[in-house]
């Protein structure tokens with residue numbers, strides 16, 4: 232049944248879905264990589280498509296920016312549409328000099344300044360970790376394609392434009408081993424845990440917090456093919 236945020240009919244989504252924040256990146260992925268892609272939802276222009284990739288039924292849909300938006304779409308996809316595997320394909324800002332623009336990150340875990348996972352766990356800390364098999368398959372797919380990836384934790388921030396005190400914390404996140412900052416992965420892992428799905432965040436570095444290099448909005452929409460191909464390899468293996 233349609234939800235307040237998704238107009239698709241029952242069965243319209245595949246069990247495996249790729250999710251970028253940007254709905255236009257979702258459209259790009261559907262048009263470029265899926266066979267027989269069909270738009271299944273467009274409420275609020277948060278486009279979703281279902282088609283196939285290498286013979287496997289597959290969906291792609293935007294999840295918007297920030298944990299609250301992602302949580303709405305992923306909860307409804309899992310609970311109402313039977314989605315079982317969610318692969319976020321996002322952008323992020325590098326926190327360390329050894330992480331470069333356009334590097335691909337397999338986000339095995341995420342710290343966060345958001346309170347949502349504590350709300351899920353009675354006020355306690357939640358281990359926001361990726362599904363191990365999905366992470367392993369992503370790393371294996373990268374090795375097979377001869378494509379280097381960074382594997383490690385990221386920081387999921389509620390604020391894109393952080394006040395000075397919060398910006399200063401970027402150095403702490405880096406010191407604590409985090410590779411990059413973005414805005415959804417910790418929330419995705421919390422939703423997946425609560426509703427029994429499996430999830431992985433793959434990220435491409437679009438900005439550098441230390442060097443201030445950055446990609447354009449157009450680049451973020453259409454030039455993440457190397458990461459998307461890895462996500463498709465993982466999706467095809469489910």
Ligand SMILES: O=P(O)(O)O[C@H]1O[C@H](CO)[C@@H](O)[C@H]1O
Pocket residue numbers: 251252253295296297320321322323391413414415451
């Ligand atoms: O490019 P996406 O997937 O949207 O990811 C990153 O970009 C947005 C901020 O510009 C946030 O959603 C952040 O997580």
Ligand SMILES: O=c1cc[nH]c(=O)[nH]1
Pocket residue numbers: 322323324325391412413414437438
């Ligand atoms: O959340 C994000 C996404 C991309 N780049 C950043 O600096 N932050």
